[in-house]
Amino acid sequence: MSLRIVVAVKYVPDATGDRHFAEDLTTDRDAVDGLLSELDEYAVEQALQIAEAADDAEVTAVTVGPEDARGAVLKALQMGVAKGVHVEDDALHGTDVIGTSLVLAKAIEHIGYDLVVTGMASTDGTMGVLPALLAERLGVPGVTLLSEVAVADGKVTGRRDGDVASEQLEASLPALVSVTDQSGEARYPSFKGIMAAKKKPLESLDLSDLGIDPAEVGLAGAWTAVDDATARPPRTAGTIVKDEGEGGKQLAEFLASQKFI
Amino acid sequence: MAEVLVYVDHVDGAVRKPTLELLTLARRIGEPVAVHLGPGADTAAAVLAEHGAVKVLTADAPEFADYLVVPKVDALEAAAKAVSPAAVLVPSSAEGKEIAARLALRLGSGVITDAVDLTAGDSGPVATQSAFAAAFTTKSRVSKGTPVITVKPNSAPVEPAPAAGTVEQLAVTFGPLATGTKVVQRTERKASGRPELTEAAIVVSGGRGVNGAENFSVIEQLADSLGAAVGASRAAVDAGWYPHSNQVGQTGKSVSPQLYIANGISGAIQHRAGMQTSKTIVAVNKDAEAPIFDLVDFGVVGDLFQVVPQLTEEVKARKG
Numbered sequence: 001m002s003l004r005i006v007v008a009v010k011y012v013p014d015a016t017g018d019r020h021f022a023e024d025l026t027t028d029r030d031a032v033d034g035l036l037s038e039l040d041e042y043a044v045e046q047a048l049q050i051a052e053a054a055d056d057a058e059v060t061a062v063t064v065g066p067e068d069a070r071g072a073v074l075k076a077l078q079m080g081v082a083k084g085v086h087v088e089d090d091a092l093h094g095t096d097v098i099g100t101s102l103v104l105a106k107a108i109e110h111i112g113y114d115l116v117v118t119g120m121a122s123t124d125g126t127m128g129v130l131p132a133l134l135a136e137r138l139g140v141p142g143v144t145l146l147s148e149v150a151v152a153d154g155k156v157t158g159r160r161d162g163d164v165a166s167e168q169l170e171a172s173l174p175a176l177v178s179v180t181d182q183s184g185e186a187r188y189p190s191f192k193g194i195m196a197a198k199k200k201p202l203e204s205l206d207l208s209d210l211g212i213d214p215a216e217v218g219l220a221g222a223w224t225a226v227d228d229a230t231a232r233p234p235r236t237a238g239t240i241v242k243d244e245g246e247g248g249k250q251l252a253e254f255l256a257s258q259k260f261i
Numbered sequence: 262m263a264e265v266l267v268y269v270d271h272v273d274g275a276v277r278k279p280t281l282e283l284l285t286l287a288r289r290i291g292e293p294v295a296v297h298l299g300p301g302a303d304t305a306a307a308v309l310a311e312h313g314a315v316k317v318l319t320a321d322a323p324e325f326a327d328y329l330v331v332p333k334v335d336a337l338e339a340a341a342k343a344v345s346p347a348a349v350l351v352p353s354s355a356e357g358k359e360i361a362a363r364l365a366l367r368l369g370s371g372v373i374t375d376a377v378d379l380t381a382g383d384s385g386p387v388a389t390q391s392a393f394a395a396a397f398t399t400k401s402r403v404s405k406g407t408p409v410i411t412v413k414p415n416s417a418p419v420e421p422a423p424a425a426g427t428v429e430q431l432a433v434t435f436g437p438l439a440t441g442t443k444v445v446q447r448t449e450r451k452a453s454g455r456p457e458l459t460e461a462a463i464v465v466s467g468g469r470g471v472n473g474a475e476n477f478s479v480i481e482q483l484a485d486s487l488g489a490a491v492g493a494s495r496a497a498v499d500a501g502w503y504p505h506s507n508q509v510g511q512t513g514k515s516v517s518p519q520l521y522i523a524n525g526i527s528g529a530i531q532h533r534a535g536m537q538t539s540k541t542i543v544a545v546n547k548d549a550e551a552p553i554f555d556l557v558d559f560g561v562v563g564d565l566f567q568v569v570p571q572l573t574e575e576v577k578a579r580k581g
Contacts, residue, residue: 127375129362223406224371225402227387235557251572
């Protein structure tokens, strides 16, 4: 029986660019170039490795977002994912994480899955709650924040390295896993992979395809509201000294003046 | 006055500091009701009462330890139904965020994570967050349902505020998802004896400039002289010089201490994302052009192997 793996990916503004909020206090996606969230590359990598270790498996990448969000799926296709699904709808603008989890859950159910793989968080919102929300919505076990993951005999197992303990976790399929940046270096798309990606199926869906009422998503349907976003005032220039043998003492003097010692 | 549920993060009844900070914030928006799950409720109740908990709801069952997060969500959901709170506050740990997310969905509520401050507003609690590597500060609120908000450590002072702290048993029925993810084995990490990174008042970090695992002792000695936690940049972690659990940055931990000391760290955006909200920032770096110097209150351009040991000696001398 084949193993159906769905990896959820997100297109995010490049963190090295000058990121802003738009006038409606949603993320300004026009001001900065986007790319596949770095933490999702680890998810794609693990999805591909799990598929490669299975007898018969297929990986589909899914994303929710405006037109250019297709870029995230395209990168996953270039890395080796077999199929892509892009959920795009004007009504999605301003959707918060609760709404996004609804759309993703419906899309994942539409695709069909035994295993869902996600990154630990996006690199823009960095909330880190989407994996838990998706598992809850799909009604499947969530095996989260794994630095090691494997699938065999209808079970997913993994290792979670937390602050106080390292844990071995286990759940039966269908299940959702999220992986950390410790799960293993993500592969670069090869030239062959880039060429092959152009011929791979990339399905486009809208809210009506998924049976979602537009009122449940978007800015108006959001469960949280951002009332104010203020650029942090630039730090006032600090004192910088060159070490000429007394640097450590000068630093100690500063720390003492600030009552840290 | 409205009740506010506070999820208690503890180790066998030893309440961790971020929970006590939550009690301070909870008092701004209502009367704190603490939810203590697992063993040690008697020990915890006294501390929680001392910090303002009018009531402590408690439940203990093997499921809380044997399965991942969902049993705790079942318990919090039961508590929320019993109390009808004005808000639910959870510490912003990895586990806390998962619990908050699932709970919000079940309560039909919005969720806000990583708040750094919380005040009472006209239409419910207003959370301050920092966005885009702390380049922006936002004010947000939950617009549907019972606000579920996770709060970062060091977001409020721990204040004594004696309250009744009446202990009540919470009746919990575990749902079908509770036993979905089994914890097969748990290996406790060896305690470093240092404060926990995200909770520490002072963090001393090392980066590429530390140039080797063995050299991190220089960083550790400074940290120990200040009673600080040790952090590391991604470059240092990727090189295998320090454990990933100590990584500060976009893909590691986000810290917001009173004092952050960056040693041999250039200050790439990914690192800044994890430490930019620190109250006071100082840095030691050989490269005068390093972007970290744009953030500092005080910086030393110099060799960290000269500057840091001298600073450590000076700290020890001044502390007597």
